[in-house]
Amino acid sequence: MTLLDRLFNGDRLALARVITWLENDPDRRERLMSVLFSRTGKARRIGVTGPPGAGKSTLIDRLIVRFRLQGFTVGAVAVDPTSPFTGGALLGDRLRMQSLWSDPDVFIRSLADRNHAGGLSPATADVMTALEAAGKQVILVETVGVGQTTLDIADLADTTMVVLTPESGDSVQAMKAGLMEVADILVVNKDDRTGASHFASELRNVLEMRHNESGWRPPVLRASARDDTGIEAVYEQLNTHLAFLSQSDRLYQRRLRQSRAAITRALSEEMRRKVVSHPDYDTLIDGLCVSVARREKTPQDAARTVMARTA
């Protein structure tokens, strides 16, 4: 049986191997993607974002357990270096950790390393593709919701959940950070902390004032992922949002949007690859760096020179 056949059968080692190739081996990636991609489009894709330390990973751990109880296979991609997946490894919670990591129908991949520290990396979409091709029915992707992210999480997910804590600052700041813009569901985590109730009300007020053309009003839920409270309501809202999307062509519209984002990403990569692989590129760029450092040329002039010479 080939490696890909093993992957299609849900073999964890095959999946891990393929993901590593996707991340590190551009030539193999090309061929793999054409096979894997055609097997996708069915899974639910759920994005989870928010500031570092908001408890996103713990919340995802809790949700994975719910999805498993309903019989769904689950894949998760984590890209927040400040809150790595615990796999449920909370204090006094060792047993469940064991079960989550050893469950053959759960696959968790952390992309948190210094090369893509926190935000969505170009590899994120590929890893999600591999997880789905390996038969995962629910794909969760976690990202840090501050910092410019070239890839918007809403371009990868059908449902985007924003996790905040009472300390996240006031709702105006949350809006500023663009988090409110992408939220289909808002979760105020660590709701035992001071100000949780006030903060949730504030968020609701901000949402009330917003124009909402989609017909979906994002719910604001309170939870404590650590204490496993409020998670049922979050799980239910995920299902409610999926049902909402499935009405008329909303899900298809989101998939079109995801496709557009994927093409745009691929376009940047392909164009860059074409230029960089030109035999004159290295010499050319070295000379242009000197001209730009001396302010004899603007970076824009230099870029046009590169394009003209490598066309």
Next chain:
Amino acid sequence: MTLLDRLFNGDRLALARVITWLENDPDRRERLMSVLFSRTGKARRIGVTGPPGAGKSTLIDRLIVRFRLQGFTVGAVAVDPTSPFTGGALLGDRLRMQSLWSDPDVFIRSLADRNHAGGLSPATADVMTALEAAGKQVILVETVGVGQTTLDIADLADTTMVVLTPESGDSVQAMKAGLMEVADILVVNKDDRTGASHFASELRNVLEMRHNESGWRPPVLRASARDDTGIEAVYEQLNTHLAFLSQSDRLYQRRLRQSRAAITRALSEEMRRKVVSHPDYDTLIDGLCVSVARREKTPQDAARTVMARTA
């Protein structure tokens, strides 16, 4: 007197107007940059990064006061939506705030909006160029040090300062986030909090173990920007690092690196612009989105189709 002449004379309104054009008007930007860019290359560029809430903006406020006391003109670009510049607007500190914001030789620009929420935006480098062309001798740029940033702060700054707090988590996590990699100077801010001393020692230990080919060992300093303590030592280390760079050709090497990054950024923009402005682009991409959403084509195939048709 033209707007640009007024900018070269340090006129604040002219500078504000030009920055707005750089951000929003691609055609004007092109022409402006070719004039502004040739007037740069002399200013000190200092990058300040770290997690949200680490007190970066307050520290920058404090440093601006020091630079002003030494007679330097200062420009600052803030891109952290979670800690906007106070201009010194701390409790009981209203007077100094007034003086900083009304000082004609200080110009602070916040880029923190939902379009580039936190990280370095493509506009950041342009704004720094405008600030220097307007005669600012020290340019400070603040960014959030989590989340994937397409632009690395070290590609914009001669000296990169990383600001952490005792709560930032252990030093291993700081390493993971890639912050240690870029730090020329480390500041443990809010050093009145529990664990500050231990955290600083830990950071020093991590740095000890690291291979350091540049000959510069990043100092770890403790400060409390809010209480204005420890700032002198930070200011001194900034000067020490500048002196270090000025030995042999280190500063020039950093400028070459900045130039390379600027060309790479311009190249992506120019290539994208060329494709997107093609008359067939919109129709083409709409059709390809459908093919990708239906999994008939991979995003890579679609990207190559776009390149072939718009070449």
